[in-house]
Amino acid sequence: MTDNTLYEYKQKRDFEKTQEPVANKKKEETLREKYGTPLFVIQKHNASSLHYDLRLEIDGALKSWAIPKGPSTDPGEKRLAIETEDHPIAYALFEGIIPEDHYGAGSVLVWDIGTYSTESEDSLKDQYEQGRIEFFLQGEKLTGGYALIQAKLGNKDENWLLVKTDDEHADARRNPTTTETKSVLSGKTTEEIEEAFNAKDE
Numbered sequence: 001m002t003d004n005t006l007y008e009y010k011q012k013r014d015f016e017k018t019q020e021p022v023a024n025k026k027k028e029e030t031l032r033e034k035y036g037t038p039l040f041v042i043q044k045h046n047a048s049s050l051h052y053d054l055r056l057e058i059d060g061a062l063k064s065w066a067i068p069k070g071p072s073t074d075p076g077e078k079r080l081a082i083e084t085e086d087h088p089i090a091y092a093l094f095e096g097i098i099p100e101d102h103y104g105a106g107s108v109l110v111w112d113i114g115t116y117s118t119e120s121e122d123s124l125k126d127q128y129e130q131g132r133i134e135f136f137l138q139g140e141k142l143t144g145g146y147a148l149i150q151a152k153l154g155n156k157d158e159n160w161l162l163v164k165t166d167d168e169h170a171d172a173r174r175n176p177t178t179t180e181t182k183s184v185l186s187g188k189t190t191e192e193i194e195e196a197f198n199a200k201d202e
Ligand code: MN
Pocket: 045, 047, 051, 053, 066, 104
């Protein structure tokens, strides 16, 4: 793993105060044994505004996008995905509370996790750099093709769009962010994670 890509991640956090992980080989190995590689994770993050963080393992780090409306299974829906800083691989297992007054304060739940693949001849890194990533998710909630398309090609634009490919896994009627709200790791909902934390606090 190159440390460079995690510089911003580390700068933004005080690891004595937040339980979010720094790069952690042991957790990485656990993840690989359980799920394989390359990993993807979607974390439901109830911060100052609720969003879903899609993270794709590319070149030793988790490339990350914050999706305010979350992923859709409807190919007719384009979802804004705002690129954020790279996260360490071990972050895919993070679920819990980011304390008040810290970057990203709020609760984090592992909404979906698994591996993904690409059929493109271009590597994932090249696709990322070209601003168009076509990939196939093998998750517990989401499966099938998706594309992430940078809004302004060739420009350093943090805005991308996430679109479901029109394949056999597409389903315009399914609304997984509304109907499937539990963590795939703990089975807890966002409310349950927050209540458990608040109860401990009192
Ligand atoms: Mn987030």
